[in-house]
Amino acid sequence: MSADGQGSSHWFDDEAGPVVRPYAMTRGRTTSAAQHRLDLIAVVVTEPHADDPEDDPTLSPEHVDIVGLCRDSSQTVAELAAELDLPIGVVRVLVGDLVASELVHVNRPVPPAELPDESILRDVINGLRAL
């Protein structure tokens, strides 16, 4: 991902740790409204009309990063957290914001207590065999 010059002039290195406390990116919020907890494997997909999130002054650079990452291929919450090096809780809040502003949508995995279809399980077994 291109940093577009921003952040290329860091005078500190990774050893310094995050300069901004993680939840500062969420303005201190630890949950997002209207959004129950996103599973680690919930799939985040950028909406086709989310064209120039950079121009939206209400979005933080991290919001823009998420919109960009999920445009070419969908990403799970866990993958976003690893890619952006942010705690899962922070990613959840940021994704919640983006869902609220209709820039991304989220596909939830099969709900708990409701095992996936037997045919899917069979596909998993066959897929593993074929690896």
Next chain:
Amino acid sequence: MIFGRSERGKPPVEPVTLKILVAGGFGVGKTTLVGAVSEIRPLRTEELLTEAGRPVDDTSGVEAKNTTTVAMDFGRITLREDLVLYLFGTPGQERFWFMWDELSEGALGAVVLADTRRLEDCFAAVDYFERRSIPFLVGVNCFDDAARYPAEDVRRALDLDDHVPLVMCDARDREAVKEVLIGVVQHAMAQASERRAAVTT
């Protein structure tokens, strides 16, 4: 509706995602197992433990440290373009149980990795999945320098229910790990059909 530049490319595939947990004591080879089959180098996600974790997180002596990081390694196996399996290594320390609750929600099943030299390290995980009726399989990671025991002995030492599968494996070996994962899914299928039968009768 504004479509903007959306015609540039196809919309991304939105796959069905599934997860299997990999549990067991510290240093038993969870991340090794994940790495043996994952198409990506195991990634690390982190969660911060702050207020919520305070009652159980004993920070006496290090009071200045008020956040703790719980790390989880995970890997990915794309079975089909629209079907992706994730493997999550659970955090080893028992004080991170709350993370297990969230990890196990919606999980297909679990692998409990055991080391015969420190069998007691996996008791907590066995107990956890048993109580929540999450289908699991015990994989005995056969370390090169550990004595081999018959499966029956290990099973008895763990006090495993008869229906819980137990297999010997090498967490470094891709084929062995594939078999372990297939075993988990088969066990999950069997348990689901049993449950279905119990509901309908």
